[in-house]
Every structure is written in C-alpha cells, then in structure tokens.
Amino acid sequence: MRSFTAVVNPSAGGPGSGSAAAALLLRLTRLLRDAGAPVDVEYSRGLEHAAELARTASGAGRVVLAVGGDGMAGCVGGALVGTDAVLGIVPAGRGNDFARQLGLPSDAEALARMLLDGEPRPVDALEANGVPVLGSVYAGVDALANHYANESRLLRGAASYYVGGVRAAMTWRPVHYRVTIDGTPREIEGFTVVAANSGYYGFGRHVAPQARVDDGLLDVVILKRAPRLLFFQMMRELADGSHVRRPQVEVLRGREVLIEQVAPDARPPLYGADGELPGRLPVKARVLPGALRILLPTGDTPDER
Structure with a gap:
C-alpha cells in the first residue's frame, strides 16, 4: 500500500474557489485513508517551502501529491526531477494545464483510484535558466x-x-x-x-x-x-x-x-x-x-x- 504526502497550495484556484479545492482534498484524503493508505497533509507557505516539503516526503519514500494548479505542480515536480520519487497531481488550481495534457481525472473518486492503482510513468521536464519546471x-x-x-x-x-x-x-x-x-x-x-x-x-x-x-x-x-x-x-x-x-x-x-x-x-x-x-x-x-x-x-x- 502506498503512503502519500499531499503538499497543498492554500490559495489554489484563486479568489472564491478555496472551498471547492478544500472539498476535493477532503474527499480525496478520506477515500485514500478508507482504502488503508496513510495520508499526511502539508500546507505550503510558498513555492520554496512546497519544494522543501516535497523533498522531505520523497526522501521518506512517500508518494508526493501536488495539490493546486500549474505553479504548484511545476514547483513540486521540479523538486523531484532527476530522483526516483513518484509524483501524483491533484488538479485544484485555476489552469491545471499540465494535468490536462496528461488526461488526469479531476473528481475525487477517479483520482483516488489512479493514485492507489496507477502506474508511475516517466515524463519529460524542462529547465528554465536552470530551474526545473514541467509545462x-x-x-x-x-x-x-x-x-x-x-x-x-x-x-x-x-x-x-x-x-x-x-x-x-x-x-x-x-x-x-x-x-x-x-x-x-x-x-x-x-x-x-x-x-x-x-x-x-x-x-x-x-x-x-x-x-x-x-x-x-x-x-x-x-x-x-x-x-x-x-x-x-x-x-x-x-x-x-x-x-x-x-x-x-x-x-x-x-x-x-x-x-x-x-x-x-x-x-x-x-x-x-x-x-x-x-x-x-x-x-x-x-x-x-x-x-x-x-x-x-x-x-x-x-x-x-
């Protein structure tokens, strides 16, 4: 059974959408825990803090969940580039364009099935002036x-x-x-x-x-x-x-x-x-x-x- 650490952007989705992102996360974590998977939730204070949380979680052998939009996915994913870590993306932001490219689901039930049973696949990343990003x-x-x-x-x-x-x-x-x-x-x-x-x-x-x-x-x-x-x-x-x-x-x-x-x-x-x-x-x-x-x-x- 996989264990997860969700790294969350508290302002995901922009003004007025926090409740929707929070509801998605709440439903998702409940489904994962009901299936027997340990889940920790960490709220980031900014992108640098999010990257630090991701590295710490992956170092402990946990699947890292980037909960937010493209900025959070790029930051958390960028922190894991070149490692054996596994990333899961929970699209809860405004754009969610990298998740769209991958065809990832956006509802909690389908996301939970993917995170529990999905396969880690290698994808390309890119560097922008030496900083790893995704999209x-x-x-x-x-x-x-x-x-x-x-x-x-x-x-x-x-x-x-x-x-x-x-x-x-x-x-x-x-x-x-x-x-x-x-x-x-x-x-x-x-x-x-x-x-x-x-x-x-x-x-x-x-x-x-x-x-x-x-x-x-x-x-x-x-x-x-x-x-x-x-x-x-x-x-x-x-x-x-x-x-x-x-x-x-x-x-x-x-x-x-x-x-x-x-x-x-x-x-x-x-x-x-x-x-x-x-x-x-x-x-x-x-x-x-x-x-x-x-x-x-x-x-x-x-x-x-």
Whole structure:
C-alpha cells in the first residue's frame, strides 16, 4: 500500500474557489485513508517551502501529491526531477494545464483510484535558466497576460485569462527576438515565443497541439508580428490549436532553446513558466527527457487523452 504526502497550495484556484479545492482534498484524503493508505497533509507557505516539503516526503519514500494548479505542480515536480520519487497531481488550481495534457481525472473518486492503482510513468521536464519546471516556458505578451490573470481579484478561471490577455495585447508592442534552437539562431519580430513541453497553457489554450511530454523535444511556437485584430483572432484560435495553420505562426522543435531580446531599447520582456513569472529575458530552456515519474491511470501512457 502506498503512503502519500499531499503538499497543498492554500490559495489554489484563486479568489472564491478555496472551498471547492478544500472539498476535493477532503474527499480525496478520506477515500485514500478508507482504502488503508496513510495520508499526511502539508500546507505550503510558498513555492520554496512546497519544494522543501516535497523533498522531505520523497526522501521518506512517500508518494508526493501536488495539490493546486500549474505553479504548484511545476514547483513540486521540479523538486523531484532527476530522483526516483513518484509524483501524483491533484488538479485544484485555476489552469491545471499540465494535468490536462496528461488526461488526469479531476473528481475525487477517479483520482483516488489512479493514485492507489496507477502506474508511475516517466515524463519529460524542462529547465528554465536552470530551474526545473514541467509545462512550458513563454516570453512576451503571454507572460504579461498571465501576470494580469494571476493578480485578478474579481475573475476566476478562463475569464481571468481572457481579460488578462486582452489587457496585455492592447498595449503590447512586438519585440525583436533572437531564438536559438540547438545552436541555430534566428531573428524574428513578434508577440511571443513559447518553448512547450506540454501542449496547453493559460487555462486550456492549446498553444502547441503536437507537443508531447515523452518525446525528448520542446515544441517552439513563435507568434510573429501581425495586425492587432488578427492577433486577437489568433488568441481565440488558441482554444483548439487552429492558430498553427496561420502563416504568422511558426512551430519548430529542439532540445535547447535560448530566447533573447535583440538590441533592447527598453526593459526586457517578462518570461514565465508553469503559471509563474520567474523573471525577464534572456531565458534558456532545455528538455530533461524522462526526468520525472508521475502516476497515471493504469494502461494510459503520457499524453493519452
């Protein structure tokens, strides 16, 4: 019988959604304990504390549960990268995009079955300036949009991301990027560059439809300069991934990606990773093949949805 330590983000889901996340966790822990599995619950004081809790729990041989959204999954998963630890993801945040990529269930009963009987499968992670994360690294207007979504006090879920995206795009000026993929540089002027391990970001936006978490590659999605109205249309097309058919969108692949601003005449743009904002350009992202073991439903493979 597995034993579990749930590392919980107390503010998962954003304003007004704490009760839903708490109810999911309460139901899940009850089901696991009723099945005979020991479960400890640890509430994090921040991402660094969450990583410390994860390392301590995995060192004791426990399955570590990341309870929250993409930021918590990325933080806890990142702390376990390169170890023999086993991670379980409990999607209780706003975006839950990495869980979406893996096709993980969101109801307590299905989650409990997966955590008790599922198989740990190796998946890729990636590094952003040396920090392990799970989903994607993105630079440009989407990082600013994510910042606006996270600071929203009135909106939740998809609405916060949509309003954040509109607010960011209204004032954004295209950036002159240098994108170097596996040592080959190219310069473009555009809105954003995404180095994607997972195909989803920003609450279900399918930014990299062909991305897989078990192929040892990053999908690099470049949204080039376009008229502002067309850019808003491409934002809507992110919902189903149809934006990649636009000539203004280029998709490349590689193992290591360096994103820089060429001849900056202003403060470098923000970059984000797994729903957080680590800093400003430049950022180097590289894939870490099979670096993390995650519990998946029995018989599933990574990316099977």
